[in-house]
Amino acid sequence: MIEVRGLTKVYPPSTVALRDVSLKIPDGQFVTVIGPSGAGKSSLLRCVNGLVAPTAGEILIDGESLTAARGEARRRLVARIGFVFQQFNLIKRLSVLDNVLVGRLSHVPELRSLVGSFPRRDRVLADAVLARVGLAELAHRRADTLSGGQQQRVAIARALVQEPRTILADEPMASLDPALSRTVMDLLRRINEEDGITVITTLHVMDLALEYGQRVIGLRDGRVVYDGGAAGVTDEIVDAIFGGGAG
């Protein structure tokens, strides 16, 4: 369970990205966070995995405060969360397999990872997740020789190899054309259904949110303006999220 309590984020000097957001996300949900550009979606995800420090409020992961945790305790909490970025964030000159193994770094002692010595179990796991995302044959290709859709699947494999309880995906299809968006969303849905991993993905288009989101959270100007099932998203709610604003 991920719990967000009274989360406010202000970027200096005075950009308010999130205003007193509170949410409870039980294990195994597929949640889409929807809202126009600048609504605070990315800031919300980044606070949840500790990439961005809240200005006020607290993030609890399985009842433990990420906000208060330091050192080893914090590293353990963050290791339970995989993150998929809009721009994939692969290391271009490394192979697909090595990019996936980067996802194991949170589990491997630092020195061994520096010399590129991953335990055998990690390699077996990396091979298995690559097969799962349909990229087994490309394991030894340089990451930057892959198409955008393939690179995003490598990024999802990198998150999976972490053996996370939750995957956060920040507009994972924003850099892809519409046909590939569906491939990425289908893969996230399969991971959610087959492994029971909680998936929280941000989107800036409504149709995908309604199609895939078990639960839809609408953000506008840093506030939650809707939180419920896809079926409850009426035209008025779409207007409350997107109407008259940027995005």
Ligand code: ADP
């Ligand atoms: P979204 O993901 O919905 O587009 P963001 O969380 O990226 O929204 O941004 C919310 C607000 O915070 C925007 O006004 C954005 O310009 C601002 N913002 C985001 N990141 C930073 C940052 N690192 N420094 C300053 N302002 C930021």
